[in-house]
Amino acid sequence: MTLNPAHTALWSAPHASGAVDATVHVPGSKSVTNRALVLAALASEPGWLRRPLRSRDTLLMAGALRELGVGIEEGVGPDGTGEFWRVIPAGLRGPATVDVGNAGTVMRFLPPVATLADGPVRFDGDPRSYERPLHGVIDALRALGARIDDDGRGALPLTVHGGGALEGGPVAIDASSSSQFVSALLLSGPRFNQGVEVRHTGTALPSMPHIRMTVDMLRAVGAQVDTPESGGEPNVWRVTAGALLGRDLTIEPDLSNAQPFLAAALVTGGKVTIPEWPARTTQPGDRLREIFTEMGGSCELTDYGLVFTGSGAVHGIDVDLSEVGELTPGIAAVAALADSPSTLRGVSHLRLHETDRLAALTKEINELGGDVTETADGLHIRPRQLHGGTFHTYEDHRMATAGAILGLAVKDVVIENVATTAKTLPDFPGLWTGMLGA
Template identity: 75%
Template sequence: MADHTRPPENAADTLWPAPLARGPVEATVTVPGSKSVTNRGLVLAALASEPGWLRRPLRSRDTLLMVAALRALGVEIEETVSSNSAATPGSPGPRAAGEAWRIIPTALQGPATVDVGNAGTVMRFLPPLAALAEGDVRFDGDPRSYERPLHGVLAGLRALGARIEDGGRNALPLTVHGNGSLDGGRVSIDASSSSQFVSALLLSAPRFNQGVEVRHTGEGGVPSMPHIRMTVEMLRAAGAQVDAPEDGGEADVWRVTSGALLGRDLTVEPDLSNAQPFLAAALVTGGTVTVPDWPRHTSQPGDVLRELLTEMGAACRLDERGLTVTGGGRIHGIDADLSEVGELTPGIAALAALADGESVLRGVGHLRLHETDRLAALTKELGALGCDVSETADGLRIRPRPLHAGVFHTYDDHRLATAGAILGLAVEGVEVENIATTGKTLPDFPALWAGMLGSEPSEGA
């Protein structure tokens, strides 16, 4: 496997001076829409029996890759942007109140080529759709995508009757030989490395001839379970019949009945996980940050930020204005199981490096298989700035030490980039390599960050 803790050779050419906070932050930050909801909504709309709408979607690299892939399979997606929106069709931009995508489902067709980039939702959610297409669909992506696990999805599809050619690697690049339908039925998979294996099979299951019964049989539990609950909730909202463990059913077993999906008019919530760096800024600076439109009830796992930030010393208030977080002047160490919210780990680790005591982050061994090996990368980069960090079997142990200036490498990982920005608020001279990688799920991050701080975007953004 390639060394994903080695910074790119051209890192010095893409350094972003992370702005130092000159005092308590006082800001309201409108966060773009949820990637998880946007890409699930696109898949369900593409499989529906009638047109649907996706309003206020996230427009980022991952979601635009999903749009391009669905179009390659024959799905029509019309984009409308109101005149007061800063976004333009086909390019990343902020979440706009007047923006909407109309999805018109058609018979899925090959031959087609899908570029997954390094988007887990695209590389895992779309092979089941490709099995329903007429013709061959080839999947390829960024070099790192070749190393990310796909075995659960591919093994499941093969057991359900799909023909897939991948040279025996169980990884990209690969070709799905679609014949217009898939039998479906019962399947057992190991989903201990990604909840997306389960979600991928469930999302397309209403179109399988026999629906699907997915049983997780791996030795470890399924990580990021809230993302599967999001999938179940969105399937039910689209008219699917789903039986899930949380309904009192069998543990680690999900069933979806074959049937037509409804075209929905869905408004996408703000991405709660992407709100993390902005809310963390309140804790770091002893200030106050409000994120509008924070839902009172949501399937997004990022909602646990309210609990985590409170434990680390913040005051959180959810009201008609949104979620408001106020820092208490100190950051407390934390002992937390983040197995259900692994994507929050880099940001929590950054806060832990600035805390008044030791932190232990548990349950996130699966992060070694994400956009990069996040545990190794965090250990190396936090350590390079002076923090005492060590990997455990399933997480990190962080002992704060005085931090100093330095380069914080991102390894093309958006969560590492925002973690570096959090550190830069308190540590003068932190430079984040390749801040542009935030465009994967959080477009225009440097401008949003500068706006929060009341300054101009830093050079190198």
């Protein structure tokens, strides 16, 4: 196989010569953009997405919906700023082929949508996508009446034979390996004939903020949703069948993608401002205010945005990250630079993400001289004097940004395939060097 040159290219991570002092405009949220695209595509009238994220994952979602017959028009506001997408719902059609890349939201959110298409829809993607769990969605859709060919793998590639409708109703699934299994069924649930009732039967459910994000966004477009938080049964979510409204939605900045920039303030004893940080949000990245403050920083949420300031010291932390697992790589990088040990818990599900993040972080930090031990459900990190070397990313965007954080404090760190950050954060190298004044 011929490798994409970007996969083998090496990028010298910039070393900070002093305290960072910068304002960084972080692009829109991937999680919000891709949920908004699905809901707009299933609505009964056109809708608008303003300031959507344009990254590999969101462009894959938009491209997949276009393959299914949805109109998505792109434009820019009259003043030359404020990019928007206008989404025009249509009858979903097949046959179609969907490229999911390695995007969990695309591979999990769209098979339920495909059951509503008039014809077969084939799903395929990157080699790593074949290893990521999809059984929760496949088994649930079959229980609800869908016909899916996956040769018994419970994973990609697969074909959904859309019948133009799905009966829906109650279904039990084990979503302990990914909360996206629940979100996938809820997002399309209003279009099922009987709606959907999703009952989680497994152990602890990871990334609960992402399910709350799904519920909030469904309610914002007119769906009736009953949840455990609203007085329903524990681990049960119900969505009533009904029409979805087209909305005019402005996408929030991606708070998880703000992580490396806040980490830069923490590890250099500097200050970083993230404009338009929302005062209320369901994004997991909002936990960074609490976590990075405990690790030695301070923050102030103003009308302009979030101002985060490092104290010049970085402290270890003992923290349960089960609800915010995507933040683990960046926290691990900061912890490797701290003045005391850290324990990161509740994230065994990260072994099934873009790569096995626990194994990858352990290997890469240790190869720079660190002392990281993998535990049953996370990492134990003992700070050591680190040295330069090549930091491999395994085509995982959050591994690349974790390596860049380490490079701020450790000379001669080289990131392999920094281009993988385009999955959710376009032009990360440009934003990073711009923050440093380069």
